[in-house]
Amino acid sequence: MPADRREFLASAGLLALTALQPGRAAPPPSDKKIRIGVLGGGFGTQFFWHEHPQCEVAAVTDLRADRRQALRDAYRCDYAFSSYDEMLAKAGDRLDAVAVFSGAPDHVDHACLAMERGLHVISAVPACMSLEDAERLRATKERTGRRYMMAETSYYRGASIYARELHRKQGFGELYCTELEYYHDRGDLNRILTDKTTRHYNPDGSHSWRWGLPPMLYPTHCLGFLVGVTRERIAKVSALGWGQEHPLTTDNAYNNPFWCESALMQTDQGHMSRCNVFWMTPAHGERARWYGEKGSLAMAYGGAHADLWTDRSMTPDRPNDPAPLSIPDYWKSDMLPAAMRHSSGHGGSHTFLAAEFINALLEDREPAVDVYEALAMTVPGIVAHQSALRGGEQLAVPRFDRA
Numbered sequence: 001m002p003a004d005r006r007e008f009l010a011s012a013g014l015l016a017l018t019a020l021q022p023g024r025a026a027p028p029p030s031d032k033k034i035r036i037g038v039l040g041g042g043f044g045t046q047f048f049w050h051e052h053p054q055c056e057v058a059a060v061t062d063l064r065a066d067r068r069q070a071l072r073d074a075y076r077c078d079y080a081f082s083s084y085d086e087m088l089a090k091a092g093d094r095l096d097a098v099a100v101f102s103g104a105p106d107h108v109d110h111a112c113l114a115m116e117r118g119l120h121v122i123s124a125v126p127a128c129m130s131l132e133d134a135e136r137l138r139a140t141k142e143r144t145g146r147r148y149m150m151a152e153t154s155y156y157r158g159a160s161i162y163a164r165e166l167h168r169k170q171g172f173g174e175l176y177c178t179e180l181e182y183y184h185d186r187g188d189l190n191r192i193l194t195d196k197t198t199r200h201y202n203p204d205g206s207h208s209w210r211w212g213l214p215p216m217l218y219p220t221h222c223l224g225f226l227v228g229v230t231r232e233r234i235a236k237v238s239a240l241g242w243g244q245e246h247p248l249t250t251d252n253a254y255n256n257p258f259w260c261e262s263a264l265m266q267t268d269q270g271h272m273s274r275c276n277v278f279w280m281t282p283a284h285g286e287r288a289r290w291y292g293e294k295g296s297l298a299m300a301y302g303g304a305h306a307d308l309w310t311d312r313s314m315t316p317d318r319p320n321d322p323a324p325l326s327i328p329d330y331w332k333s334d335m336l337p338a339a340m341r342h343s344s345g346h347g348g349s350h351t352f353l354a355a356e357f358i359n360a361l362l363e364d365r366e367p368a369v370d371v372y373e374a375l376a377m378t379v380p381g382i383v384a385h386q387s388a389l390r391g392g393e394q395l396a397v398p399r400f401d402r403a
C-alpha cells in the first residue's frame with residue numbers, strides 16, 4: 001500500500017478497525033462440565049467438543065457402524081449407540097445437551113425430542129424446512145425452556161466477525177444492501193445417476209435428503225452474513241429459480257424443479273439483500289458483500305482477491321478504490337479456550353460454534369445464534385422457494401421472534 005494511502009487510512013481510523021477484537025469467549029472459571037451427546041458421524045465429527053476444558057462427549061450415535069466408529073475416534077468416546085432413540089433412552093439421564101448433525105429434514109424432530117427430554121440442543125443448519133416446523137421448534141423451545149443454538153458456520157467466519165464489529169461501531173454508516181452467495185456445485189450429472197457412493201444416495205441405494213433439495217431451503221449460509229451481522233429480519237421476498245430436465249429436478253421428494261435460486265429481499269428496516277443459492281455452477285463456497293453509506297466490505301473469494309474495504313470518505317480527488325484488508329485469524333486469539341486455538345472447517349468457524357454453545361450453557365444464557373436468530377436465517381428461504389415456484393411473486397415473510 002502506498003505511504004500516502006496508508007496515512008489516509010490511518011487518519012480515517014481504518015487501520016485501527018483491522019485490529020477489531022470482539023469479546024473473549026473463554027469460559028468462566030468453574031469445575032462444571034457439560035456432558036454432550038453427538039448425533040451424526042458425518043459432518044458431526046468436526047466440532048472438537050472434547051477440546052473444550054469444560055465439555056465431555058458422553059455419548060455418540062449414528063445408524064451406520066462406520067460413522068459410529070468415526071465419532072468414537074473423533075471425540076475419544078466409547079459410549080456409542082446404534083440409534084438416536086437408543087442414545088436418549090440409555091444415556092439421556094447422563095447428558096446435559098445434544099449436538100444434532102443428522103440430515104436436514106430430521107433436525108426439528110431430533111431437536112424437539114431432546115428438548116422434550118430436558119436437554120439443550122445445538123443443531124446443524126438449516127433449523128427447519130417448513131413454516132409449520134419453524135413454529136413447532138419455537139414453541140418447543142419456549143415451552144421446555146431449554147437452550148437452542150443453530151450451528152451456522154457463516155456466523156463465525158472471520159469476515160463475519162469483523163463485519164459484526166464494524167457494524168456495532170457504526171463503521172458502515174447505514175448498511176443498506178448486502179449481496180450474499182452460497183455455491184455448492186452438484187458436479188457431474190451423469191455420475192450422480194450412476195455412482196451410488198455420492199452424497200445423493202443413502203447406503204441402501206435410495207435417494208438421500210440431498211436429492212433434488214430446493215436451494216432456498218438451505219439459505220442460512222447466506223443469511224448468516226446479514227442476520228448474523230445486523231440482527232435485521234427479512235420482511236418481504238421475491239425469488240426466481242432455474243433448472244433443467246434431469247431426474248434430480250423432475251423426480252424428487254420436494255417437487256423441486258430448480259438447480260439454482262436467486263432472491264431479492266427487503267428487511268424490516270427497508271434494506272435490500274440479494275441472495276443466491278446455486279447447486280449448478282462452476283463456483284464454490286460462501287461470500288458476502290456489505291454496502292454501507294460510509295463504507296463497503298467485500299469478502300475474499302476463491303483466491304481472486306483479498307478482503308477489501310472501500311471508504312466513501314476518501315478525499316474528492318481520489319476514487320473510492322478498494323483497499324486490501326487484513327482480517328485477523330480470530331481463532332488464534334483468546335476468544336477461544338487455549339486447546340481450541342487452531343484452524344477448523346468453514347473459515348475457522350467450527351471451534352467457535354462449539355465453544356459458544358458450551359459457554360452459553362455454563363453461563364446460563366442464550367447462545368449467539370439462538371432459536372430466533374436461527375429462524376430469521378432460515379424462514380426467509382422457505383418463503384423464497386414458494387415465491388420462485390410462483391414465478392417471483394413478492395411474498396411477506398412471517399416472523400418467528402419471541403412470542
Ligand SMILES: NC(=O)c1ccc[n+]([C@@H]2O[C@H](COP(=O)([O-])OP(=O)(O)OC[C@H]3O[C@@H](n4cnc5c(N)ncnc54)[C@H](O)[C@@H]3O)[C@@H](O)[C@H]2O)c1
Pocket residue numbers: 039040041042043044061062063064067082083084085101102103104106124125126151152153208346
Ligand atoms: N457448513 C455447514 O454448516 C454444513 C456443512 C455440511 C453439513 N451441514 C449439515 O450438517 C448435517 C449433517 O451433514 P452430513 O453431511 O453429515 O449429512 P449426512 O446425511 O451424510 O449424515 C447424517 C447422519 O445422521 C445419521 N442419522 C440419521 N438419523 C439418525 C438416527 N435416528 N440415529 C442415529 N443416527 C442417525 C445418519 O446415519 C447419517 O450418518 C446436515 O443437516 C447438513 O445440512 C452443515
